Amino acid sequence: MTGVDYAEILEQVGVAVISIDRNGLIQLVNQATSSIFGYATEDMLGRNVSMLMPEHIAVRHDDYLRHHQRTGQTRIIGTGREVHGRRADGTVFPLHLSIGRHDSNGQPGFTGIIHDLSDQVQTHDRALRFGRIIDESSNEIYVFRTDDLKFTLVNQGALANLGYRLEEMLNMTPVDIKPEYDEDAFSQIIAPLIRGECPRVEFECTHLRQDGSVYETDVVLHLADPGSPVEIVAIIQDCTERNRMRRAILQSQRMEFIAQMSGGIAHDFNNLLTVITGNLELLEMSAQDAEQRELLKEAAEASTRGADLTSRLQSFAGQHVSNPTRLNLNHVVLDLSEMLDSIVGKDVLFRTIMSPELWSICVDQSQMDSALINLVLNAREAMPDGGSLMVETVNCSLTAAQSRDLNLPPGDYVQLSLSDSGQGISQEHLESIFEPFFSTKSRSENQGLGLSMVYGFARQSGGTLRVDSELGQGSRFTLLLPRDSSQQIAAVNGTCKHAEPSERAVILLVDDEESVRRLTARRLLYLGHTVIEAGNAAEALAAHESHPGIDMLLTDMVMPGNMSGMDLSCALRARQPDLPVVISSGHSEELSQTAISDHHALYLLGKPYSMGELENLLSRVLHR
Structure with a gap:
């Protein structure tokens, strides 16, 4: 062929080409050689080719070359193999080397063609590393065919969790470990993937181990690389513990909600029962007819049973006054x-x-x-x-x-x-x-x-x-x-079994429930006391200021506005430090929290309460 510029061809090929003489000295390199090894062309020409080799190979290269010329034995010459080269910066990299011998003017020479394998090896190493990560993952990872659903790949995480050997799994299908699905039902799940309607399918199901135990899983399915037959990758996460904790949290929240609702219902019922019980007592005291008294007694007993029911509801809600x-x-x-x-x-x-x-x-x-x-x-x-x-x-x-x-x-x-x-x-x-x-x-x-x-x-x-x-x-x-690690708690008790007759007193009565306040006022009047009524804390403060002779405060715990019964008692005691206080509530938890506050001359009265309980407590307070 004439007119062919071989030098131009040599420069344009994408692989390194190096030619050396019989002594191993570099006679020719192309631009790709400079790019791969990092040397300028002039820095390589005339130097021993061993400069491009790792140290342990370079020290023996000249001996290999002389041995070949003396004996004619070939190792790499005429064939190709993967070896390593050394760049100008000293880094060693993988390459593929093919060497051919030629004679010029009766003198032997050698030409090598070099392919840099760095990218391929790195890709291969990454694939191997990623494969090891996948295989050793605690998540279960499978690949299965879509024609017969047989597993083709199963990682170690799946084998460990399910308890099967690899050869057993390769003869099984996803249906064998998913007791909720038969083959038709599972085929319907993967059908949108096969038709290309969605990139992935996610669902929850249970898996069946070899020993018969089951566990809950999150499943993600997606198509593997195109091939024949089509395969699907399954990534499975054991979510048994996560779901158990989630259920426990939801159950705790549910029980807390029911407890709050029960406590609120009990509180409202206690106010109603206070009115019912108190009025029945007052009627029974004034009734002359025996039959009427019997009817009132039965109604009172039913009211007592209602009070017992609200007490049980408060026990469930954790609002029972405890000692x-x-x-x-x-x-x-x-x-x-x-x-x-x-x-x-x-x-x-x-x-x-x-x-x-x-x-x-x-x-x-x-x-x-x-x-x-x-x-x-x-x-x-x-x-x-x-x-x-x-x-x-x-x-x-x-x-x-x-x-x-x-x-x-x-x-x-x-x-x-x-x-x-x-x-x-x-x-x-x-x-x-x-x-x-x-x-x-x-x-x-x-x-x-x-x-x-x-x-x-x-x-x-x-x-x-x-x-x-x-x-x-x-x-x-x-x-x-x-475990008890503190001193014994002393609870304040608002009742007294052996009460002395109560003194006549001026009592400031505070309750936002009008029916409860009206009943309590009747009871106090019946017992001979003078009553000053207030519907909230603001009215109580004003009443106390205009009535300097108040002997005792009887207040509900929860009231509208920013002041509770406890806040009101503190405000009045700032004016009258020795003022006895009785706090009443249909919400036992309020009383329990107040009881451990250790306030001087503070007494507790839980709704509903009887006339006898009220009288006994007043005797205790006024005779302190």
Whole structure:
């Protein structure tokens, strides 16, 4: 061929070309060689080609070259292989080298063609590294065909979580580990992916392990690289723990809402019952006819039962006025043992396991007794044909993780657990088991507030109540109460069993509920006192200023405006430091919070209250 510029061709090819003489000295390089190795052309010509090699190869290169010329043996000459080169900055990089021998004027020479493999090797290394990351990921990652749904790739995370061997998984399909789906239902899920209608499909389902256990998962599906047959990549995250925590938080919020609602209802009912009970008492005092008195008595008894119901609602809401006492749960169980034996009956095997060095707790003893009795009653009702019941006490210390699950602060607790062999509770009913008036019994059977009261007592005492149960497997109720680490709390008591006759006094009566205020005024007048009425704190302050001879303040706790009954008492005591104060409320939590404030001459009166309770308290206040 004539007119061909080989030098121009050499410069335009995208690979490095180097020619050396028999001594290894560089005779020719192209521009690509300069670009790859980082040397200028003039810096390479005439120098030994070993300058472009890593040190451990460079020191032996001349010996290789002489050995070939002496013996004719070839290693790399005439073939290609992957080796390493060294750039001008000293970095070593992978390359592919092909060497050919040629003779010029009777002298041998050698030409090498070099391809820089840096990008390919880096890409390959990244792919290997990414593959290892995917394989070792705790998430489950699969690839499966769309024609027969068979798995083609399964990572180690999936094998570890599911418990299968790789060869077993490669003969399985997603349907085999998704008990909620058959092949038709699963095919409908992936159909939009195959048709190209969406880039990915996300859904939640359960997975079935080899040992039969199930767990909850988040599933993301998307198409793999185009190929035949079409394949889908599945990325699975075990969300069992996340969903469990989410359900626990929602359940806690739900119970808190129901407790607040129950407490509010109880508060309003207590105001109504105060009016009803008080007026019935006044009517009964003036009634002359025996039949009328009997009717009034029955109405009063019904009102008392209503008051007991609101008290139970307040117990659930954690608003019951309590008198905390230092207790040992072992002693509580032993003291009630005879009663508990009679509750469970002869057809139930009743056992106790009590920790010998149990920590003390500080709770209301009557509520603690009631909680234990209610839990035993509940267990007995779950075993109509007999069975076994075990009551166990033990110390436990909650870690941060455990306390988050139970919505409690970390620390030391005393645990009381009751395990029965009864009918068990369905998952559906477990979510509502502590709600007021919820029951698994029929409507014709007794339904009450037993478990909800225990739950309210536990929360008010700084602990919690939890249940673990399955249908047909019995139930285990666990009551956790904080270890007592403080001095015994002394609660203010607003009643007195042996009251002296009350003195006649001028009483400032403050209540925003007109019907309650009117009734209380009648009662106070009936008892011989002088009453000054006010509907709110502002009116009370004005009345106190215009009536300097006031002997006592009787006020509701919650009132409209910015001043509560407690705020009003402080304001009046700033004027009259020795003024006795009685605070009344239908919301027991308000009284409980006030009771521990340790205010001098402060007395508490919970609604609804009887005439006798009012008279006894007034005697106590006025004779202090």
